[in-house]
Amino acid sequence: MADSISLKKLVTCLLLVVVAMFVFGFALVPIYDVMCKAFGINGKTGGQYQGEQVVDTSRQVRVQFLSTNTADMPWDFYPKHDELTANPGAVNEMVFIARNPTDKPMSAQAVPSIAPSNAAAFFHKTECFCFTQQVLQPGEQIEMPVRFIVDRDMPKEVKHLTLSYTLFDITARHPPVAVNTGG
Structure with missing residues (x-):
């Protein structure tokens, strides 16, 4: 009898x-968002911008790019330039x-921060390689543009932004198809 009571307690504890x-x-995503906001880390971008912007030529924001x-992930991955100066409201591009x-086709996904x-909510990407998976054949090199607008409503005290990308190897989950080069 005592064994069946302790077994029931054990099963109840395990179910709990x-x-x-x-x-x-399920709580991890909201907890992550709260922690990022509280500590000011891993800012999520404002996403694709749908509106119209008037360029504010009286203001400049320095945008730094990191990869x-x-x-x-063995790929070489870097921005063409380390930074640019943007006027809020203007469309900008970085490649x-x-x-x-490697000697094999690979798939990758870039995650921005x-x-x-x-200031993340005021950074709007209108085109980005991070929206899609990238597939490269062995030895292949590509240029991947990101077009963005720094919103005119961004707080005036923000004069410097950093857009960083982390590149992940997703080949195991999304195997690329090798291109037959003939022969």
């Missing part, structure tokens, strides 16, 4: 742990270079 883990899994690869130095996070 499973339910708690399930609830925690990193995850530990398992990033990616090269697959904006700092400072309080």
Whole structure:
């Protein structure tokens, strides 16, 4: 009898742990968003911009570009220039270079981040290589543009933004098709 009571307690505790883990899994995204906002890290960009902008030529914002690869990503990945000066409301473009130095086709996905996070909602990408997966054949190199607008409503005290991309190898989840070069 005592064994069946302790077994019931054990099963109940294990079920509670499973339910708690399930609830925690759903709570991770809002917790992540709150932590990012509280600590000013990993600012999410304002997304694609749909409106019209009037260029504010009286203001300039320095936009710095950074690129990193995850530990398992062997590609060369970098911006053509380290920074540019943008007028709020103007459409700007920066080109990033990616090269697959391996002997196999690979798929990649870039994930953007904006700092400072309080300015992220005022950074609007109108075109970005991060919207789609990139597939490169062995030795292939491509130029990938990002077009963006710094919103005129961005807080005046923000004079410097950093747009950074992290490049992830997603070949295992999204295998590319090798291109037959003939022969």
